[in-house]
Amino acid sequence: MDIKKIQELVKLINKTNIGEITIEEEGVKITVKQKKDPVQNIIAGGAPSYAPAPAAAPLVAAPVAAAPTAQKVDNLITIKSPMIGTFYRQAGPGKPIFASVGDEVTTGKVVCIIEAMKLFNEIESEVKGKIVKVLVEDVSPVEYDQPLFLVDPS
Numbered sequence: 221m222d223i224k225k226i227q228e229l230v231k232l233i234n235k236t237n238i239g240e241i242t243i244e245e246e247g248v249k250i251t252v253k254q255k256k257d258p259v260q261n262i263i264a265g266g267a268p269s270y271a272p273a274p275a276a277a278p279l280v281a282a283p284v285a286a287a288p289t290a291q292k293v294d295n296l297i298t299i300k301s302p303m304i305g306t307f308y309r310q311a312g313p314g315k316p317i318f319a320s321v322g323d324e325v326t327t328g329k330v331v332c333i334i335e336a337m338k339l340f341n342e343i344e345s346e347v348k349g350k351i352v353k354v355l356v357e358d359v360s361p362v363e364y365d366q367p368l369f370l371v372d373p374s
Contacts, residue, residue: 226250234304234364297347299369301362305336309358319369323351331369334362349373 229241229252242251301307309317309332319331325345332343349371356368 305334307362308333
Protein backbone atom coordinates (compact mmCIF):
# COMPACT_ATOMS: atom_id res chain seq x y z
CA MET A 221 0.00 0.00 0.00
CA ASP A 222 1.49 3.35 -0.96
CA ILE A 223 1.55 6.56 1.06
CA LYS A 224 -1.21 8.18 -1.07
CA LYS A 225 -3.68 5.44 -0.14
CA ILE A 226 -2.81 5.85 3.56
CA GLN A 227 -3.33 9.62 3.31
CA GLU A 228 -6.69 9.03 1.57
CA LEU A 229 -7.73 6.82 4.52
CA VAL A 230 -6.87 9.61 6.98
CA LYS A 231 -8.85 12.13 4.90
CA LEU A 232 -11.81 9.73 4.79
CA ILE A 233 -11.76 9.44 8.59
CA ASN A 234 -11.58 13.26 8.93
CA LYS A 235 -14.57 13.79 6.62
CA THR A 236 -16.87 11.22 8.23
CA ASN A 237 -17.99 9.98 11.62
CA ILE A 238 -16.32 6.61 11.05
CA GLY A 239 -14.67 5.59 14.31
CA GLU A 240 -12.26 3.03 12.87
CA ILE A 241 -11.26 1.61 9.50
CA THR A 242 -9.02 -1.37 8.75
CA ILE A 243 -7.63 -2.14 5.30
CA GLU A 244 -5.51 -5.16 4.39
CA GLU A 245 -3.70 -5.25 1.07
CA GLU A 246 -0.71 -7.27 -0.12
CA GLY A 247 0.02 -8.57 3.37
CA VAL A 248 -0.05 -5.09 4.95
CA LYS A 249 -2.80 -4.34 7.46
CA ILE A 250 -3.53 -0.71 8.37
CA THR A 251 -5.96 0.42 11.05
CA VAL A 252 -6.89 4.09 11.48
CA LYS A 253 -8.94 5.09 14.55
CA GLN A 254 -10.42 8.38 15.68
CA LYS A 255 -9.61 9.50 19.21
CA LYS A 256 -10.30 12.65 21.22
CA ASP A 257 -6.63 13.60 21.19
CA PRO A 258 -5.09 14.09 17.74
CA VAL A 259 -3.28 10.77 17.40
CA GLN A 260 -3.34 8.37 14.48
CA ASN A 261 -2.80 4.69 15.18
CA ILE A 262 -1.31 2.68 12.35
CA ILE A 263 -0.60 -1.00 12.83
CA ALA A 264 1.23 -2.72 10.00
CA GLY A 265 2.11 -6.38 9.82
CA GLY A 266 3.51 -8.81 7.30
CA ALA A 267 5.38 -6.96 4.55
CA PRO A 268 7.41 -3.82 5.26
CA SER A 269 5.22 -0.75 5.55
CA TYR A 270 5.66 2.84 4.49
CA ALA A 271 5.80 5.53 7.15
CA PRO A 272 3.01 8.06 6.48
CA ALA A 273 3.47 11.79 6.80
CA PRO A 274 2.52 12.95 10.30
CA ALA A 275 -1.24 13.34 10.30
CA ALA A 276 -3.97 13.29 12.88
CA ALA A 277 -7.60 12.32 12.73
CA PRO A 278 -9.29 14.61 15.26
CA LEU A 279 -12.79 13.72 16.37
CA VAL A 280 -14.97 16.13 14.40
CA ALA A 281 -17.99 15.72 16.67
CA ALA A 282 -16.19 17.32 19.62
CA PRO A 283 -17.63 20.75 20.51
CA VAL A 284 -14.12 22.14 20.99
CA ALA A 285 -11.48 20.82 18.61
CA ALA A 286 -8.06 19.71 19.68
CA ALA A 287 -5.62 22.61 19.77
CA PRO A 288 -3.83 23.20 16.48
CA THR A 289 -0.27 22.14 15.97
CA ALA A 290 2.43 24.77 16.02
CA GLN A 291 5.67 24.71 14.04
CA LYS A 292 8.54 27.20 14.00
CA VAL A 293 9.25 28.98 10.72
CA ASP A 294 12.39 31.08 11.27
CA ASN A 295 11.41 32.83 14.50
CA LEU A 296 7.66 32.70 13.77
CA ILE A 297 5.29 29.96 14.87
CA THR A 298 2.55 28.71 12.54
CA ILE A 299 -0.89 27.88 13.92
CA LYS A 300 -2.37 25.21 11.64
CA SER A 301 -5.86 23.90 11.09
CA PRO A 302 -6.57 20.69 13.01
CA MET A 303 -9.35 19.73 10.58
CA ILE A 304 -11.03 20.27 7.23
CA GLY A 305 -13.82 22.83 7.25
CA THR A 306 -14.78 26.47 6.81
CA PHE A 307 -12.65 29.12 8.55
CA TYR A 308 -14.40 31.95 10.44
CA ARG A 309 -12.61 34.87 12.13
CA GLN A 310 -15.68 35.84 14.23
CA ALA A 311 -18.55 34.06 15.97
CA GLY A 312 -21.15 35.71 13.74
CA PRO A 313 -22.04 38.86 11.81
CA GLY A 314 -21.42 41.94 13.95
CA LYS A 315 -19.44 39.96 16.54
CA PRO A 316 -15.82 40.90 17.38
CA ILE A 317 -13.00 39.25 15.44
CA PHE A 318 -11.18 36.62 17.53
CA ALA A 319 -7.62 37.47 16.43
CA SER A 320 -6.23 40.18 14.15
CA VAL A 321 -2.73 41.22 13.13
CA GLY A 322 -1.04 42.85 16.13
CA ASP A 323 -3.23 41.10 18.73
CA GLU A 324 -1.57 39.32 21.63
CA VAL A 325 -2.62 35.68 22.04
CA THR A 326 -2.08 33.41 25.00
CA THR A 327 -2.28 29.66 25.34
CA GLY A 328 -5.95 28.64 25.27
CA LYS A 329 -7.25 31.87 23.65
CA VAL A 330 -9.73 31.22 20.82
CA VAL A 331 -8.22 32.50 17.55
CA CYS A 332 -10.92 31.33 15.09
CA ILE A 333 -13.77 28.91 14.46
CA ILE A 334 -13.76 26.07 11.95
CA GLU A 335 -17.11 24.69 10.88
CA ALA A 336 -17.05 21.00 10.03
CA MET A 337 -20.20 18.99 9.35
CA LYS A 338 -22.48 21.69 10.81
CA LEU A 339 -20.43 21.82 14.03
CA PHE A 340 -18.60 25.00 14.99
CA ASN A 341 -15.23 24.16 16.57
CA GLU A 342 -13.35 26.84 18.49
CA ILE A 343 -9.65 26.70 17.66
CA GLU A 344 -7.43 27.72 20.56
CA SER A 345 -3.85 28.95 20.42
CA GLU A 346 -1.18 26.61 21.76
CA VAL A 347 1.36 29.42 21.89
CA LYS A 348 1.77 32.83 23.48
CA GLY A 349 2.78 35.73 21.28
CA LYS A 350 1.68 38.37 18.80
CA ILE A 351 -0.29 37.65 15.60
CA VAL A 352 1.94 38.74 12.70
CA LYS A 353 -0.18 37.54 9.78
CA VAL A 354 -3.59 35.98 9.13
CA LEU A 355 -3.04 33.52 6.27
CA VAL A 356 -6.68 32.65 5.47
CA GLU A 357 -9.60 34.80 4.31
CA ASP A 358 -12.76 34.81 6.43
CA VAL A 359 -15.44 32.28 5.40
CA SER A 360 -13.11 30.26 3.20
CA PRO A 361 -12.49 26.52 3.13
CA VAL A 362 -9.40 25.15 4.87
CA GLU A 363 -7.66 21.80 4.68
CA TYR A 364 -6.22 19.71 7.48
CA ASP A 365 -2.82 21.07 8.60
CA GLN A 366 -3.21 24.27 6.53
CA PRO A 367 -1.41 27.28 8.07
CA LEU A 368 -3.91 29.80 9.54
CA PHE A 369 -1.82 32.32 11.51
CA LEU A 370 1.81 33.34 11.98
CA VAL A 371 2.69 34.21 15.58
CA ASP A 372 5.81 35.96 16.88
CA PRO A 373 6.54 34.36 20.27
CA SER A 374 8.94 37.11 21.45
